[in-house]
Amino acid sequence: MEHKEKKIAIHVSHLKKSFKQLEVLKDISLDVAEGEVVVIIGPSGSGKSTLLRCLNRLEAASGGEIVIDGTDITDRKCDINKVRERVGMVFQHFNLFNNMNVLRNLMLAPVDLKKQDRETARKKALEMLGRVGLSDKAQAYPHQLSGGQKQRVAIARALCMLPDIMLFDEPTSALDPEMVGEVLEVMKHLAHIGMTMVVVTHEMGFAREVGDRVIFMDGGLILEEGTPEAIFGNPQNPRTRDFLNKVL
Amino acid sequence: MTRIITTYGQLLAVAMGQTLLLALYGLFFACIIGMIVGIMSVVSSRACRFIAAVFVNLIRGVPMIVLAYFIFFGVPYLWNTILGIGGMTLTALQAGSICLALNCGAYMAEIIRAGIESVDVGQMEAARSLGLPWWRSMVRVVLPQAIRTMIPSIINQFIITLKDTSILSVIGFPELVNTAKNVVAATFMSFQTWAIVGAMYLVVILLLQWAAKALERRLKYGA
Ligand SMILES: Nc1ncnc2c1ncn2[C@@H]1O[C@H](COP(=O)(O)OP(=O)(O)OP(=O)(O)O)[C@@H](O)[C@H]1O
Numbered sequence: 328m329e330h331k332e333k334k335i336a337i338h339v340s341h342l343k344k345s346f347k348q349l350e351v352l353k354d355i356s357l358d359v360a361e362g363e364v365v366v367i368i369g370p371s372g373s374g375k376s377t378l379l380r381c382l383n384r385l386e387a388a389s390g391g392e393i394v395i396d397g398t399d400i401t402d403r404k405c406d407i408n409k410v411r412e413r414v415g416m417v418f419q420h421f422n423l424f425n426n427m428n429v430l431r432n433l434m435l436a437p438v439d440l441k442k443q444d445r446e447t448a449r450k451k452a453l454e455m456l457g458r459v460g461l462s463d464k465a466q467a468y469p470h471q472l473s474g475g476q477k478q479r480v481a482i483a484r485a486l487c488m489l490p491d492i493m494l495f496d497e498p499t500s501a502l503d504p505e506m507v508g509e510v511l512e513v514m515k516h517l518a519h520i521g522m523t524m525v526v527v528t529h530e531m532g533f534a535r536e537v538g539d540r541v542i543f544m545d546g547g548l549i550l551e552e553g554t555p556e557a558i559f560g561n562p563q564n565p566r567t568r569d570f571l572n573k574v575l
Numbered sequence: 576m577t578r579i580i581t582t583y584g585q586l587l588a589v590a591m592g593q594t595l596l597l598a599l600y601g602l603f604f605a606c607i608i609g610m611i612v613g614i615m616s617v618v619s620s621r622a623c624r625f626i627a628a629v630f631v632n633l634i635r636g637v638p639m640i641v642l643a644y645f646i647f648f649g650v651p652y653l654w655n656t657i658l659g660i661g662g663m664t665l666t667a668l669q670a671g672s673i674c675l676a677l678n679c680g681a682y683m684a685e686i687i688r689a690g691i692e693s694v695d696v697g698q699m700e701a702a703r704s705l706g707l708p709w710w711r712s713m714v715r716v717v718l719p720q721a722i723r724t725m726i727p728s729i730i731n732q733f734i735i736t737l738k739d740t741s742i743l744s745v746i747g748f749p750e751l752v753n754t755a756k757n758v759v760a761a762t763f764m765s766f767q768t769w770a771i772v773g774a775m776y777l778v779v780i781l782l783l784q785w786a787a788k789a790l791e792r793r794l795k796y797g798a
Pocket residue numbers: 346349351369370371372373374375376377378
């Protein structure tokens with residue numbers, strides 16, 4: 328990647344988000360380069376999920392600017408569905424479509440949005456299932472899978488749209504400890520093949536090993552950011568230190 | 576008892592047919608109204624939600640017998656005499672179907688709204704996050720799950736509506752209760768006649784319930 332000029336995949340400037348009176352994001356500015364893995368950490372209620380959800384407009388920003396791959400998504404006239412096709416999202420509670428088996432979960436969006444014809448979508452879906460190690464689960468329904476398997480299917484489902492960017496909101500928080508590893512493995516693999524990723528997580532080991540940059544958020548603000556070595560080894564902000572002492 | 580059946584059995588069977596026809600028309604349009612109003616009550620537009628709420632509360636707040644008189648007598652009177660446009664006639668079947676459709680439609684709308692709201696919002700969000708438009712996400716992901724949870728309530732509402740057809744005897748539609756009244760007037764055998772009529776309703780409703788159970792079983796995922 329070094330010889331390529333790094334382009335900006337996500338540009339956020341002075342983002343604000345309020346729910347009625349409650350100001351959840353106060354003034355967030357952040358750039359993510361193509362291929363970069365940014366890990367967001369911070370205490371509960373600090374606005375991590377809200378920030379992530381603003382990046383694909385599941386929450387509409389109250390102020391500021393968000394540019395994804397050159398498209399300003401705070402512009403009400405932009406075609407948000409086109410942007411979302413390129414931005415995959417993985418949720419804490421998986422959100423697999425319960426009324427469909429795994430294969431149809433994976434094929435729904437590519438076929439419905441006419442990105443791929445049925446046969447191509449099917450091949451792609453099976454290939455992605457193979458990548459997350461679940462080739463044998465194509466016909467299973469979500470309720471027949473373990474948590475870790477569900478989350479790997481959810482990742483595969485997002486990948487079927489061939490996204491440039493992947494957003495992860497605490498992808499392992501709802502999992503039994505013995506299933507965390509299998510999901511993190513898939514995410515590591517994605518990072519290694521150059522996927523642009525923004526990951527909200529409490530898995531500090533993952534942040535250290537895979538993150539290019541770690542961001543510490545509290546009270547709707549980015550209080551500190553830097554390389555994993557800097558943040559974990561020598562945090563500057565007392566609130567960061569405090570938080571890390573509690574979780575490490 | 577046997578005299579009623581041999582002499583009036585055919586008449587009552589035809590009347591049951593009329594009852595079912597009325598119920599069928601009513602339910603068909605009720606499903607359409609219920610779907611439209613139900614979805615209107617979950618969209619983001621406040622105007623749509625307001626209209627849906629007004630409709631549902633208006634219909635629920637008026638007894639069906641009043642609605643029946645209003646549609647059968649009131650609306651043509653308004654059209655022909657008050658507005659002086661003239662030429663409007665409604666058959667009892669038309670008025671009755673509209674009445675059932677409006678009444679049942681309002682309750683169906685509530686069932687459908689509740690069904691949609693019972694589906695985890697994460698389902699809609701996941702579909703939207705893949706780039707599916709709101710409407711496609713609704714049709715492909717949310718509604719199929721909502722309908723599954725709604726089926727028992729919908730069947731219940733179907734049964735209530737089937738029984739509500741009897742109210743439409745007041746506008747002279749020859750459904751089962753209306754016909755039975757004539758049989759009683761002719762024979763004075765009210766015990767026998769009403770017992771037979773009750774049994775006829777019961778059989779139809781038990782059949783409907785049985786079909787509903789079969790349908791519910793078929794809609795279980797991954798079974
Ligand atoms: N839809 C909403 N309506 C109102 N308030 C909300 C909404 N979503 C989030 N909030 C509030 O915004 C604040 C930040 O929430 P957010 O989910 O972004 O925090 P978080 O950092 O992801 O926390 P956690 O680690 O617990 O997931 C919280 O106080 C929360 O109650």
